[in-house]
Amino acid sequence: MAWQWFHRLGSPRWFYEKSSGWLPWLAGASLLLLAVGMAWGLGFAPQDAKQGNSYRIIYIHVPAAFLALAGYYLMAISGAIGLIWKMKLSFVVMRAAAPIGAALTFVALFTGAVWGKPTWGTYWVWDARITSMLILFLLYVGMIALSRAFSREQLADKACALLALVGTVNIPIIYKSVDWWFTLHQPATIKLTESSSIDPSMFYPLLTMIAGFYCFYAWALILQTRTLVLQREWRTQWASQLLGEGR
């Protein structure tokens, strides 16, 4: 009996019906947290002594970068669950997580570039973290490209899950090697101005934004998963009924 919830979770129909109840809560929580965090961070948090107002981009940049990496692990773990327990829904979640993760990685890269222009004087430097993020973006893009290449969804699911797992093993190695490469080549012109600690008056709005991004991620992931579930299950009775009602 204890495992009943786990098996239920694997059923696309159960998920579709249950998740419609979660959506308003997640939407409300993410909108509220994002609105509060953004107003707080952009309007009320103090200016940075060295960077002025341009530092405020961290309120978007840091949460996006957080979730870009966490999203890869979520994708790989759901792929592994799908491979091990042959759970249909788990593959769908994995497929849904890929474009969202790629978009967040792009947001992190883009905001980093926008921040770099006034602070470092250039949009792009081959900094260790930027380079790692770029490679993470390429991993996501490769994953999406692979998933699009197969005509049979089942084959695509398994292949993507395997690729995600291979990527997971590689991410720490890539991160460490890029770090090593950067310390070897470190250009002298760039100095990171951030001090190691961040003031609470700046930190609490950042925390709010991170929480808001997590809620937003869950919301987007569930929405995307629901769409994919309908796309795959439209031949089944429950889905065709549902789609018929909507018409």
Add this chain to the structure above:
Amino acid sequence: MSTPEATRQAPRVDVARNLAARERGGPGFVALLRTELLLALRRRADIANPLLFFVTVLALLPLGVGPEPALLARLAPGMIWVMALLATLLSQESLFRSDFEDGSLEQLTLAPQPLYFAVLAKVAVHWLVTGLPLAMLSPLLGLMLNLPPGGYICLLLSLLLGTASLSLIGAVGAALTVALRRPGLLLALIVMPLYVPVLIFGTGAVQAALDGYAYSVQLAILAALLAGAAALAPLAAAGAIRISTDS
């Protein structure tokens, strides 16, 4: 050159011979290694193409950036490494292709011998006919690109170790995309990000040698990457082969 039909017939016969050898108690790994090597040596053009690609692209480099010896010497280690990487990648598309098309890949998944060793044998042969000649050719190209003499031995050693890792990692991508009709660019897209650590430490070793430092650390890391790849990549590739042949 033999006709495509003739080359496709060959592996089937050899696999049968392998199976017979195993029944007599012959070690499967060695038998497969011998078969694959024989097959590779009979298709001379396939061996020559990556090498010709390697040489041709590097011959284009001075035409692109100009013939100044100092500039070429500065670019040589990185360019030789990147081109070796591309040559390995391009040759890898056909790693499992003919075996997949004539069905002998499926036979290998059914064989009593673990698929891990079959993949390892195929990758070992791929390295013997691609990575090894590439590494052997690299000092000559270094000479043409005005690489300082201090870098030759290191370039050779780093390519020997590095191309083996590249072959192993690329095998995972080749196995994942073998069921697709035209995997070329997709294979590059999914495998390239995974090549990053090998490239970083490979060029890092040559650069250290040129700067007059000890480069044993980088070579040790390359060897460690090779050990890790040899242990894990055939497993992942075997899983990918099972996914690709399962239709």
